[in-house]
Amino acid sequence: MAKNRISRINEEIQRELSALLRTVKDPRVQDTMISITHVDTTSDLRYAKIYISALDKSKEKELLKGLRSAGGYLRRELGAALQLRYTPELVFEADDSIAHGAHILDVLRTIEAREALGEETQNNEEAKS
Numbered sequence: 001m002a003k004n005r006i007s008r009i010n011e012e013i014q015r016e017l018s019a020l021l022r023t024v025k026d027p028r029v030q031d032t033m034i035s036i037t038h039v040d041t042t043s044d045l046r047y048a049k050i051y052i053s054a055l056d057k058s059k060e061k062e063l064l065k066g067l068r069s070a071g072g073y074l075r076r077e078l079g080a081a082l083q084l085r086y087t088p089e090l091v092f093e094a095d096d097s098i099a100h101g102a103h104i105l106d107v108l109r110t111i112e113a114r115e116a117l118g119e120e121t122q123n124n125e126e127a128k129s
Helices: 002-023 057-069 071-082 097-128
Strands: 034-041 047-054 089-094
Touching: 002 034, 002 047, 002 071, 047 057, 047 097, 057 071, 057 089, 071 089
Parallel strands: 047 089
Antiparallel strands: 034 047
């Protein structure tokens, strides 16, 4: 039962923060396309890890600094919107799962290409015999 509640709270936090990010006035946050990929809240609702993915990876460190500086504002607005006993402290982290998935896809394509090349070489050797 508690896990279901935490997952619903995570979804609510993700939805509300996605809307609130558009209202942040910090230029480090305004000038970047941001996506909240995942929210992980502790069971006591004291901390929430917010995983952020940015379109421009070169500005990711500045983006995280901007989000950390706007953390108080975001937490206050989130508390007003969610009606929880405790509004969790927001901890922003960069999410590299998209880049990691792209790397895995590249590795799989490389293996596929090697296998196709090996089969082609084997077929050519059989045709010569």
